[in-house]
Amino acid sequence: MTTTPHPLVTGAQRLAHDLLVPQAERVDQEGVPASHVEAVKRAGLLGVVAPREHGGADAPVAVARETAEILAGACCSTWFVQTQHHTPVKLLTTYDSPVREKLLRPLATGELMAGIAFAHVCAFPRVPVRAVAEEGGWRFEGRVPWYTGWGLNDVMLLAGVTDAAEVVFVFTEAREQPGLTPSAPMRLAALTAARTVSLELDGLWVPDECVVLRTSQAEFALVDLPRAANASPAVFGVADAALDLVAQTPDGRETARSLRARLDEVRQEAYALADRPSPQDSVPERLAVKTRAYDLLRAATTAAIVAGGGRAMALDHRAQRLAREGMFLLVQGQTAEARRTHLGSLASG
Structure with a gap:
């Protein structure tokens, strides 16, 4: 902080x-x-x-x-x-x-706002979206499983993978257009409000001047893996908000104080790891700290539900919203390695 x-x-x-x-x-x-x-x-x-x-x-x-x-x-x-x-x-x-x-x-x-449509690149060896070079530009075919902010974003950063395992990042307008069709907004257990859709790409054409980066899948993974291993600030933000609710109840003050001290310790450790100059050297350590942050998020949101009692089950109660948001953060940006580490921790804990 x-x-x-x-x-x-x-x-x-x-x-x-x-x-x-x-x-x-x-x-x-x-x-x-x-x-x-x-x-x-x-x-x-x-x-x-x-x-x-x-x-x-x-x-x-x-x-x-x-x-x-x-x-x-x-x-x-x-x-x-x-x-x-x-x-x-x-x-x-x-x-x-x-x-x-x-x-x-x-x-x-802030004149324009951008969204992202490239999490599917991490699905290797599956290739949900293919990019094919044509004269003067690229054609994109496939399905983007998740795109957040539909109707709010002006442009999107889209990625596809070529037959030569090259990832092509381009910008295109975030609107229905020839070759790009959005689904209906998804109904989710948490964050339905974020306007998430899937995108069907059927020959979407993007000119060369809209390409921002071309890189191999191997190079992309080298950069993306340590980034995805870091604990998200949102985890600490939602946990802090839940502990604020707990601290407002007479029976919860000591619980909130104890959990917040542990949360602050993990936050400091997570950010110190994220700031290391050679991120590839500490991926297992980052994942371990990320898992500890998840544990504290779960404890904080559970404490908010317990402190709220039966009232916490109402849809207009803050505790249940924070608990659902915490559940969402457990899988947001999840990689296979993060999932294995988290499940392993739960099995041994």
Whole structure:
């Protein structure tokens, strides 16, 4: 956590207090409104990691983590919609391409918001989406199983895999178009509000000037595996919010104090591992800490349910919403290795 609040942290806290927390149960049932996205944009939070020269804040990673914790703890659905945006921004920042000049500034300033459609690349050796080179561009065929923020995002970062095991990342408009058909919004046990659909790709054509990166599957896995092994700030944000509820009950104060001390310890360890310069060297350690964070998330949300009693079963009660959001975070961005580590921990615990 930062010691002196950064302006973006202060803005995130104000947004959470004034808008996200008071409306979180309604949003959970009705969906993230466009007005929430606009509020996130006005707070400057879509540009938290973007370069200053392109209109972003270029904030330290600690600020990005803290704002993510605040948003997730306030309204996990709103956090999940906007968190998709930061990966396209990072990719455009890291790799030079024609599309960088077109999109980086509007994405950094919040004029546009991006979503992501490439988690399926991690399904290797399966290839849910294929990319085929044609003169002047690429054709995409297959099915994107999950796409969050449909109807809220302006553009999407899409990836497909070639027959030569090359991953091709492109930008395209986040709308129904020739070769791209969305499903009906998915009904999920948690975060239905985040407007998640699947996308059927039937010859979607994207021109070469919209390509941001081409890399081998092996190189992609080398970068993605340690990143996916890190504990998400959202886990700590939702756990903190649950412990706030527990601490408000006379019988729960000591439980909240004890769990929060353990949560702070795991948070510090997780972020220290994430900041290591050679991430590939510590994947098993990262996964172990991530699993401990999950354990504390589960304990915190369970404690909130217990402290709330029968009232916690009502759909307008914060404890049950946080418990369902915690369940969602157990599988969000899950890899096969993370699943094996988590299940192994549960078996031995």
